[in-house]
Amino acid sequence: MTTIEKPVPVVNPWAKPFWDAANKEKLVFQHCKGCDKNIFYPRIACPECFSDDLEWIEASGKGRVYTYTVVESNAPSAFVGDMPYVIAIVKLEEGVQFLSNIVGCDPHSVVCEMPVEVVFERLNDAFTLPKFTPMQG
Amino acid sequence: MGKNAKRAAFIGIGEVPTGRFPETAAIYHAIESAKLAIRDAGIDKDEIDYVMPTASLYSPAFNTELVTCRIVEELGLKNVNKNCQVFAGGSSSSCALQLASSLIETGKAKTVLFVHADRLGTGVTAQGGIDLFSTAGISAEWEVPFGQHYSAIAALATNRYKFETGCTDEELSAVCVSNRKWARLNPNAFFNKKDITIEEVMASKMLSTPLRAKQSNMLFDGGGAFVLTSAERAPDLCPRPVYILGEGGTVTHFVYSQEPDVSRFGWAKAGKKAFEEAGLTPKDMDVAEIYDSYPIYQMIGLEELGFCERGEAGKLFVSGDTWPGGRLPCTTNGGMLSQGHTGAGGAVALLIEAVRQLMGKAGDRQVRDARFAVETATGGTYMDAQVTVLGTEIP
Numbered sequence A: 001m002t003t004i005e006k007p008v009p010v011v012n013p014w015a016k017p018f019w020d021a022a023n024k025e026k027l028v029f030q031h032c033k034g035c036d037k038n039i040f041y042p043r044i045a046c047p048e049c050f051s052d053d054l055e056w057i058e059a060s061g062k063g064r065v066y067t068y069t070v071v072e073s074n075a076p077s078a079f080v081g082d083m084p085y086v087i088a089i090v091k092l093e094e095g096v097q098f099l100s101n102i103v104g105c106d107p108h109s110v111v112c113e114m115p116v117e118v119v120f121e122r123l124n125d126a127f128t129l130p131k132f133t134p135m136q137g
Numbered sequence B: 001m002g003k004n005a006k007r008a009a010f011i012g013i014g015e016v017p018t019g020r021f022p023e024t025a026a027i028y029h030a031i032e033s034a035k036l037a038i039r040d041a042g043i044d045k046d047e048i049d050y051v052m053p054t055a056s057l058y059s060p061a062f063n064t065e066l067v068t069c070r071i072v073e074e075l076g077l078k079n080v081n082k083n084c085q086v087f088a089g090g091s092s093s094s095c096a097l098q099l100a101s102s103l104i105e106t107g108k109a110k111t112v113l114f115v116h117a118d119r120l121g122t123g124v125t126a127q128g129g130i131d132l133f134s135t136a137g138i139s140a141e142w143e144v145p146f147g148q149h150y151s152a153i154a155a156l157a158t159n160r161y162k163f164e165t166g167c168t169d170e171e172l173s174a175v176c177v178s179n180r181k182w183a184r185l186n187p188n189a190f191f192n193k194k195d196i197t198i199e200e201v202m203a204s205k206m207l208s209t210p211l212r213a214k215q216s217n218m219l220f221d222g223g224g225a226f227v228l229t230s231a232e233r234a235p236d237l238c239p240r241p242v243y244i245l246g247e248g249g250t251v252t253h254f255v256y257s258q259e260p261d262v263s264r265f266g267w268a269k270a271g272k273k274a275f276e277e278a279g280l281t282p283k284d285m286d287v288a289e290i291y292d293s294y295p296i297y298q299m300i301g302l303e304e305l306g307f308c309e310r311g312e313a314g315k316l317f318v319s320g321d322t323w324p325g326g327r328l329p330c331t332t333n334g335g336m337l338s339q340g341h342t343g344a345g346g347a348v349a350l351l352i353e354a355v356r357q358l359m360g361k362a363g364d365r366q367v368r369d370a371r372f373a374v375e376t377a378t379g380g381t382y383m384d385a386q387v388t389v390l391g392t393e394i395p
């Protein structure tokens, strides 16, 4: 059986700092100096106040599971070998939210509002994906 | 006439059975549906002056034919001045309806033919379908790399909804039971041969927890069409025209994981606008054709539109309130869960069913004396909430 390569993120130029930071095992997001809002995913202008005055800041990496699912069948071709795997929407302490996988635990132990922290998984030479694992302690 | 002057009305509907038809050309589903709709309207085909096909997903080449006027030529429509595709994923029917009625209301078009056809049952392989629906409308930068897929998307909403409301897997499964009961009475439904039980649904294969195979829509071939004209002309052409009374929409996200509330979405705001515009309330509705690609969306839809309290929709599906003969007939064609999902056609079928019920043409599943109906649609990864209120009279 041939393995199908994992899809890599199709990167928008203005999001490149996010992926460059991930490669250095740092989780970053944008912050608007105009209205003080945190922004994810990266935008060309603040989605709240439309300011161009955006900066990158490093996330604490801590958050909670807003919702989750354990994929047990009918995965996309490249993920068939990973089943069962957990897809979750994680809300960071800083208020931004995004999709990731919960790793390093029994997939069926994940629940809503579970505290999690970021870990980094190297996808290939070019990409590292931020994933999450249950917070220790 | 006063109130009618500024409205559009349905005068004809057409639909082909939903299923697997490997021997049939995709264009058949489009032109047969269109032919049925034109004949149902009882008009001369050459009265159609505007053709509005929506998109087909299974083949870019076939879709290009829809864009480049094939329907007009196949049917020999002689007085069409525009063939213009309107596509908004699962919301295509709602968006097309609003645009078409605006064209009619402003006199830019007299008689609009809307057509949908797709071939997702035989035009793509099973894994091809999974792969299509793990990329189409899913962010290639922020979600595809994590193994996102439409079943998982529905499961993410379901788990949060269960967490917030205490809804049970039995209640979620009861949505499938209810829709199947309606499909049994629908000759165009794929799953119309036998009932299904909560136990059978809960014994089916787990897809993405807590979502099981029989709680998932299935992709099929199919087509549907409708004809609209002005409310002023409609009564002369059609014994029981169906008027567009109210419409509301809310766009909430592109990237699913950016949705602020995956157990509510934008239904409450969209529903409020649609009912206000119609001057009606959920209590006035005789039929609710609620979008049901997965059970969770049909439950959230009913609740957010105001048919019941949050967390209570499950009870309506268990008790039989939503079944044939119940007090709140819901998704009466069997929906995507039991008639079958045809891409943009899932909500086309619901819209056609709403009109069919109001025209009194729903056969064995006719809801007696149905005067008002609400229909919902959503596209992409539930990126928007579209609500349409229809009626046989203008209140």
Ligand SMILES: [Zn+2]
Residues within 6 Å of the ligand: A032, A033, A034, A035, A036, A037, A046, A047, A048, A049, A050, A051
């Ligand atoms: Zn700002």
